[in-house]
Amino acid sequence: MSGPAVQSRDPRSDAHRERLARAALTRVFEPGDERGGRWLREMGPVELMRRLTGGDGPGRLLEGASTTRLAGCRLRASDVDPRRDLADVTAIGGRFVCPGDREWPTQLDDLGDARPIGLWVRGAPDLRLWALRSVAVVGARACTPYGAHMAASLGAGLAERGWVVVSGAAFGVDAAAHRGALAAGGATVAVLACGVDVAYPRGHTELIGRIAEQGLIIGELAPSSHPTRSRFVMRNRVIAALTRGTVVVEAEYRSGSLVTARNAQRLGRHAMGVPGPATSGLSSGVHELLRGEGTLVTDAAEVAELVGSIGDLAPVRRGPVLPRDRLDAVTARVLDALPRSGAMTVPDVARGAGVGADEASGRLYELHSMGFAEREGAGWRLAAQPPAAADDGLP
Known part of the structure; x- marks a missing residue:
């Protein structure tokens, strides 16, 4: 990213006078002072500083300002030295950025x-x-x-x-x-x-x-x-x-x-x-x-x-994908029908899963190839070590 633009330092320029006035006003008004901000918007920084430091009567100096407020502002304004402040910030590699500058956010x-x-x-x-x-x-x-x-x-x-x-x-x-x-x-x-x-x-x-x-x-x-x-x-x-x-x-x-x-x-x-x-x-x-x-x-x-902008999307959050998540509904029912202990014949598995015997037999061999089921004589049982969980990004 490029650095900030060079600020005008010609003491005769309006921009320089406004910069000096704004620098001075940062010592006069507290941050966020909306009354001071309104005065600044209505009359500009140079005129505002002139009224705060000049000999104008208090009646026309600043609209809406109480005597106490006016005295406080004028006391602060009488002691400011914006040239010194600008020199001090320049000495530490800094600058003063004003509304209207290219660098102003x-x-x-x-x-x-x-x-x-x-x-x-x-x-x-x-x-x-x-x-x-x-x-x-x-x-x-x-x-x-x-x-x-x-x-x-x-x-x-x-x-x-x-x-x-x-x-x-x-x-x-x-x-x-x-x-x-x-x-x-x-x-x-x-x-x-x-x-x-x-x-x-x-x-x-x-x-x-x-x-x-x-x-x-x-x-x-x-x-x-x-x-x-x-x-x-x-x-x-x-x-x-x-x-x-x-x-x-x-x-x-x-x-x-x-x-x-x-x-x-x-x-x-x-x-x-x-x-x-x-x-x-x-x-x-x-x-x-x-x-x-x-x-x-x-x-x-x-x-x-x-x-961010369109396309700055966070990754989809999900838990680990289990091997049984890949099973279709019928195969999952056949797997659920297998006993936790002992073995079960194909007709018994078919009744438990609500499918035909041939369908149950085919699904059992599919589960065997995937490591979910084991054959024991004429019966079937759950594998002693079923497939481990995996997080492979599949839905």
């Missing part, structure tokens, strides 16, 4: 006024192209070994099928999904609730570094910004909107992962869940999702079948 526009003001991106691949074929894998931080195994298996399986695995780089399921994709040599994206230059949680410094080298780190917050509880919650809407579907692996009733899945449903994306033990509290939220409009999945093939 247009599916984020489905969020309406809650869409990101822009995205800070770290890593070489093209975000728009990667997002076109991406799946979110999310779940409990304090997951069980089963949850970690399933997340890693899904991450690896999806990566091997050419899907980009998106998650939040948190402990537990998120980390397992990222590691599964990385181990398979595949593509993965971490959506952070902090600056893309901040390793959070700190215990995942190495993992986040690997993702930055092999995949992408993205976030709505300017460099050096720290995470908060509300920022984690709002981060989930980006994960849901960015991807074709969200898979939840282990989640309690109150879970940010379920928030992501429900956001996905509201946006018309697929919401999927991996079932677990009915006695496990960590599976209770997933099961609640599955009782609603969520779809049960157990591996990467089933996920790809749901979110």
Whole structure:
């Protein structure tokens, strides 16, 4: 996949001024602020920043803004330095992607006024192209070994099928999904609730570094910004909107992962869940999702079948094919008529199977050739060692 397009840096261009204004606004408004998003849509980033930093009277500054809200926004706006932020992200090999850029994932526009003001991106691949074929894998931080195994298996399986695995780089399921994709040599994206230059949680410094080298780190917050509880919650809407579907692996009733899945449903994306033990509290939220409009999945093939194109079909699931499954109905009845111990004459077998003696005799010799029956004097009995089960793919 080709890399992102070069962004305009001509300080005289409208595009550059808009980029600076949007970069500044990522420090003014919290992620998902719909009121701020409406102001941005109505007047554009440059005019919005002018009103926040200029000397306009509060009465005409921003429609619907309370005095307290206005004071908070202006206080933040007075201290921003977008040129420094853009330089800082460039220094770590990153960039700032805005709506309208070639690299902007247009599916984020489905969020309406809650869409990101822009995205800070770290890593070489093209975000728009990667997002076109991406799946979110999310779940409990304090997951069980089963949850970690399933997340890693899904991450690896999806990566091997050419899907980009998106998650939040948190402990537990998120980390397992990222590691599964990385181990398979595949593509993965971490959506952070902090600056893309901040390793959070700190215990995942190495993992986040690997993702930055092999995949992408993205976030709505300017460099050096720290995470908060509300920022984690709002981060989930980006994960849901960015991807074709969200898979939840282990989640309690109150879970940010379920928030992501429900956001996905509201946006018309697929919401999927991996079932677990009915006695496990960590599976209770997933099961609640599955009782609603969520779809049960157990591996990467089933996920790809749901979110992929026509032809991305999961293999047909079936148990082993037993040799007696190949028998026609009459031969099967003759076999069922044979005793478990001792021997039985042909007329007795015929009566038990409800067929004529000649028919029974012919079927008995057929069963003998297949290893199901043995002859004992004038009688017939079941073979001591019947044919073993086989899984040869036959229906």
